[in-house]
Amino acid sequence: MTNAPPPTAEFLQLRDKSFMDDDTSRTARWRSVLATARSADITMIEVLVRLAFQTNAPASGHRDEGLAKAFAKFGEDIRAQDTTFEPSRQKREMQVMAAAVLVHLFATDANAPLAVLTASIGGARKLDLPLDIVGLAENAIGRLASARRAELMVGLLKFDAPDIDYELEEDAVGDHTAQDWKNELEALRDATDAVVKSMAQAQNRVLDAIVEHTRVSDEETQMLWWLTNGISVDLGIPFGRLEAAACPLVLASELAALTYISPGPPAIRALLSRAGLGARKVAVSAALSALPTDWVDRATSAGASSAATTPIHFALEERTRLGSADAWLPGWSALTGLPRDFTLPALTLAEQFYRERVLLSLAV
8 A cells, every 4th residue: 555645634633632643653544544444335334433433332243243244354454554453452442443434435435424424313422532523424415415416517428439559560461371360350359349348438437427417306306396295205195284293204204215316415404494394302202103103114124224323213123123112212222322202303303314214225
């Protein structure tokens, strides 16, 4: 990794305010950050978030083999640059390094800032770090959402036809044997194949850009039609007739179903607000109690939930598993670290559930 980019300001702030590093140690840790970020998937992001937030749900995964492997790899990435490092004895180091990797991923991977924001759950979970990574995650979501909805540049849709890199030497034509001609034709074929492949790749890039732009436009159009229509798709009644406690999860779920590209459009909060959600507090327990059982069953099929990064979906899953309106609360509270009477403003709860749903359904 001799050509590694220099450490970012965010990394230096995390390190310098947490540890008394010399240049050698700091460089080693930065290389570890790059190594983990280079191959990080949604499972690794889950581990990193659990470490950064020090959640009750263990980062090592307990009985989850995927999380256990990702946790081990993270420690190995650090040890590859520092053989004296021991994850079991340097928990604060693991926390700071996890945060550093997450912040590094914010620039390109929507899953990382989404997971940080859902783990924060409206600011209820606090971070013992010298850097506001929740604020950075919020900013990253805004940048990524806007970038993926930027105007399609016509210039980017054009490409020049490449030249065929082949030329037959004229003075050699008369002396060519049959084998020579075969070799020449094979060289011409290979050069032509390379050009055709290059043009196909360029054409595919253009088509991908057009398809993504079309999907984004369709996504926004469908959301506006949903808002204008003002009727719940799932329950078939106007927004205003939905039970107040159920509104945040029902409306957020329906907007998430119309989202094709993570992290969704920048106007999600505005759309939820225009749909009637505001600052009135809603208890998570009340929200779940207000939902029809069949709706809860459908909602829990979105994917494997997590007490750390998708706590509201985890509550739905626990309710379904235990088959009771309130038996899920004690276990949910213990694993999430949130009080049984945990409440959020309706608009914040809806945005939380929307982000969880996008994370579960669109993470790649």
